[in-house]
Amino acid sequence: MEIQKLISHFNSYVALNSEEIDAVTERVTERKVKRRQYILQEGDLCKHYNFIVSGCFKMYSVDYNGKEHNIQFGAENTWLTDLASFHSVKSTSIENFHSGKPSKLYIEAIEPSVVIQIELKDLVFLFEYHPKFNRIFRVIIENNFVELQNRLLQNISNPAEERYLSFLNQYPNLSNRLPNTQIASYLGITPEFLSIVRKSIATK
Amino acid sequence: MEIQKLISHFNSYVALNSEEIDAVTERVTERKVKRRQYILQEGDLCKHYNFIVSGCFKMYSVDYNGKEHNIQFGAENTWLTDLASFHSVKSTSIENFHSGKPSKLYIEAIEPSVVIQIELKDLVFLFEYHPKFNRIFRVIIENNFVELQNRLLQNISNPAEERYLSFLNQYPNLSNRLPNTQIASYLGITPEFLSIVRKSIATK
DNA sequence: CCCTACCCTTAAAGTAGATTAAGGGTATTT
């Protein structure tokens, strides 16, 4: 049982009491995922918020030429979901929480992984009856937002070499585990050009 | 008094009752802002969540060469803040809600504007005593997140011409109000190249 | 009303990054 890792994760934000721990434990499910297995595919409704206990995933979209573009990686202790499909839109009825939009993204394991999944209705239950989770998830999504915004800023201001260096700097352990093709797709460049960038860095 | 516009905005998510309306009204302040005036400057702590009632702002960072890079525009009925500086980090004490990080961004009016501002301590009060606001602000930030993620995806997958077209498509009224230099900075290209892109589109 | 600052465009030359093609290396699968 890996649930303890999720509880520790929550505790790192705000300490949970035993009621809250029980409430979470009852409402999540653990799942083993093989390499190259999907936990979300284009066209599906995104039904889960996924906490990655171990392993690593990529979330990406596929363009009209069939090329993949990595939006985000997720390794240990991170959350991964397609909010555009998952999130609760304007609505008051429990039945209609989901955006109802089929996802345009894929979430695929790039290592054998373990995830803990929670459904939207259960998350909403936690928000309503255990308000501490409002705070926790607000901070989680705010941190994600800040990270995403920094990355966008990099993409509109810096050339590939700087973006690559700052990726190495921010995710040193990810960069060891990922093939360069995947990193190139994350940076928005071709693997061939990443190869040139790496060579240019090495000869400095 | 423009507070009614904020209330209508909230009502578009979930209808507020009179208690909730009073609670908000007591805790926000209205402010007129002149063209070229800042409501946030680099180095400041970002103290407010800003609801734009009328006018238009740009949020941008300035790089080591002194160039501005537009992260986001904000016109009527949108929220603008630097979450990296504003947001509530891991902490339980009211006194220590802010991230404490000085902002790296500027928020500047590009038209004469009116904003309604709320401080973090007041927002936290609303979250705690009027839980409906948890829901509302979660949806607001989720919508922002999805928008940001789509934009990042565009930036790593599409050339400037497509990014420009989809900006025009998504923000038709903004594109009329903004000088092309500002749009170029938002797209991550130079004004000169935007000019070429526009010409290429026109001759099709 | 004039002045200044800003704004848009064009063009020439340079650089960043894509594409195509090809070779060799290394895991995974069978």
Added chain:
DNA sequence: AAATACCCTTAATCTACTTTAAGGGTAGGG
């Protein structure tokens, strides 16, 4: 153990985008 799929690099050519420079147009501020 062989076959296959994937991965990394190099090089040549091509395209997207930047830089520098310059000219003319327009709006805001004193």
